[in-house]
Amino acid sequence: MIGWNxxxxxxxxxxxPPAVPPAPEQVMAIPAELRQQLQEQVVHGAxxxxxxxxxxxxxVFQPRHPExxxxxxxxxxxxxxxxxxxxxxxxCLSFTLLFVALAREAGLEAHMQExxxxxxxxxxxGVIYNAGHVNVGLRVDxxxxxxxxxxxxxxxxxxxxxxxxxRALAHxxxxxxxxxxxxxxxxxxxxxxxxxxxxxPHFAPAWNNLGVLETRAGNLDAAAxxxxxxxxxxxxxxxxxxxxxxxYHRIGREQQAARLAMRLxxxxxxxxxxxxxxxxxxxxxxxxxxxxxxxxxxIRLYGSAHQFHFGLARAYFLEGDNRRAMREMxxxxxxxxxxxVRAVYQSKLDSLRRISARHASR
Numbered sequence: 001m002i003g004w005n006x007x008x009x010x011x012x013x014x015x016x017p018p019a020v021p022p023a024p025e026q027v028m029a030i031p032a033e034l035r036q037q038l039q040e041q042v043v044h045g046a047x048x049x050x051x052x053x054x055x056x057x058x059x060v061f062q063p064r065h066p067e068x069x070x071x072x073x074x075x076x077x078x079x080x081x082x083x084x085x086x087x088x089x090x091x092c093l094s095f096t097l098l099f100v101a102l103a104r105e106a107g108l109e110a111h112m113q114e115x116x117x118x119x120x121x122x123x124x125x126g127v128i129y130n131a132g133h134v135n136v137g138l139r140v141d142x143x144x145x146x147x148x149x150x151x152x153x154x155x156x157x158x159x160x161x162x163x164x165x166x167r168a169l170a171h172x173x174x175x176x177x178x179x180x181x182x183x184x185x186x187x188x189x190x191x192x193x194x195x196x197x198x199x200x201p202h203f204a205p206a207w208n209n210l211g212v213l214e215t216r217a218g219n220l221d222a223a224a225x226x227x228x229x230x231x232x233x234x235x236x237x238x239x240x241x242x243x244x245x246x247x248y249h250r251i252g253r254e255q256q257a258a259r260l261a262m263r264l265x266x267x268x269x270x271x272x273x274x275x276x277x278x279x280x281x282x283x284x285x286x287x288x289x290x291x292x293x294x295x296x297x298x299i300r301l302y303g304s305a306h307q308f309h310f311g312l313a314r315a316y317f318l319e320g321d322n323r324r325a326m327r328e329m330x331x332x333x334x335x336x337x338x339x340x341v342r343a344v345y346q347s348k349l350d351s352l353r354r355i356s357a358r359h360a361s362r
Contacts, residue, residue, distance in 0.1 A: 017176045019188030021195045022080060024169050028101045031082045035105065042106045049140045052106050057147075060099060064088075071095070073149055078175040093171055095149035096134045109139040112168040113146065113160035118153040119273050119307070132205060134171060137162055154305055156273070170200035178209050181216075189213055204234035211243055220251055231260075236267050238274070272302035279311055283318070291315040306335035310345065317352065326352045 030038070042055040063070045074089040081101050084094045096112055103110035115133040135148040137160065146160055177192030190213060196206035207230035214223035224247060230240035241264040248257035268274045279294035295312035302308065313328035329352060333345035 016183035016185060016188075017078065017179055017192075019180065019185055019191070021173055021176065021192045024195075024199065026082075027080045027169060027172055028097055028165075029081060030101055030105060031085060034082075034085050034102075038102055038105055042102075049108060052108060053103075053138065053140055056099075056102060056106055056108070060102065071149075076179070078172060078179060090149060091175075092148065092150050093134050093168070093175060096136050097168065097172070099136045099147065103136070103138070111137045112163050112165065113137040114163045114167065114171075115153075115155045115160050116158060117156040117271075117273050119276060120150065120153040132171065134163070134168060135160055154273075154307055157302065164200075166199045167203065170196045170203040170206060172196075173199060174203065174206040174209060177206070177213075181209065181213055186213060186217055202233050204230045204237050204240060207233060208237060208240040208243060211240070211247070215243070215247055220247065223247055224251070235263070238264060238267050238271070241267065270301065272298045272305070272308070275301065276305075276308055276311065279315065283311070283315055288315050288319045292319065304335055306332045306337070306341070306345070309335065313348075313352075322352055322355060 037059065038056075041059050042052055045055045046052045061070050069088060071084075072089045073091070073095075075091050077084070077087070077089045077091045077094055079087065079090060079094040081098045084090045084098045090098065100110045100112055113135050115135070118133040133150070133153060133155070135146055135150075138145045138147060173192045173196035177189045177196060180186075180189035180192060190210070193206050193210045193213065196203055197210070200206075207226050211223045211227035211230060214220070214226055224244075227240055227244040227247060230237060231244060234240065241260050245257045245260040245264060248254070248260065275294050275298035279291045279298060282288070282291040282294055292312065292315045295308060295315055298305075298308045299312060309328045309332040313325045313332060316322075316325035316328060326349060329345060329349045333342050333349060336342040336345050
């Protein structure tokens with residue numbers, strides 16, 4: 001996932017990226033061995049665009065050797081194209097850079113896309129609410145398509161929007177800067193964040209992360225300037241509002257801190273993902289009544305998300321309200337989309353009906 005904020009549960013970073021940022025042209029450079037494979041298996045394998053796309057997907061996802069794994073999803077793997085291919089792991093950004101670079105080399109029309117907010121579900125890390133996600137946009141024989149490595153995410157209402165290569169590189173350097181900051185390498189983080197802003201001076205998340213870095217370093221004037229820039233670029237960026245409000249309170253700018261805190265409350269009240277996460281948090285601590293309130297708020301803002309209805313069904317069931325739980329589970333099933341998702345919800349709905357029938361017969 002891309003972006004860092006107060007609500008993201010991030011994977012543990014075992015190895016920090018190099019402190020010196022790679023040059024922009026190095027990030028998407030295709031290694032010679034991979035370029036040769038691309039020519040042999042994709043370019044020379046088909047003339048039609050749809051067939052080339054199929055062959056490219058096979059090249060990227062099929063194991064190179066029987067004893068080696070295929071490409072693995074890793075939320076912490078912000079890697080260059082060459083690193084992704086060598087290590088066979090990628091997060092959404094690394095995969096997007098790899099696939100777009102290869103698709104263009106194969107003569108396909110491909111670009112990067114950005115989603116402002118996502119919620120993701122992962123077995124190891126639980127539910128993750130994150131700001132920023134990227135994937136691949138394609139145009140094949142006049143048809144548009146999206147290719148996403150991460151199948152466990154719910155997009156915001158706007159969905160994927162095309163972005164420039166410069167913006168995608170800003171994501172790359174910003175991610176690595178955040179990873180280095182987490183590894184307590186302040187200078188390495190600063191170098192990457194500055195590169196992110198060279199790629200896109202209007203990239204608010206990088207200004208926000210720079211503000212956090214300068215705050216930690218005790219450079220409070222520089223931190224305030226960076227956070228002011230973040231909010232100038234995106235006045236509703238929740239992470240920047242939270243960080244700036246805390247900083248202004250710390251340095252005695254109380255009125256400004258209060259104004260930003262009020263704006264943050266307004267942003268949270270209109271953010272279905274934030275409300276959903278409030279429901280998850282309340283459910284985990286056993287406050288099912290509050291979970292119901294938060295999940296219902298999320299549904300009022302984004303009623304077509306089957307995951308939100310499933311959360312509400314769960315909260316109702318834990319409260320002992322099986323009738324409402326069945327209603328919400330049925331709604332989740334209706335909105336589930338794919339057959340496997342609907343089958344899961346149908347199984348849970350059947351279980352609820354059996355439980356309710358046993359209670360009614362007592």
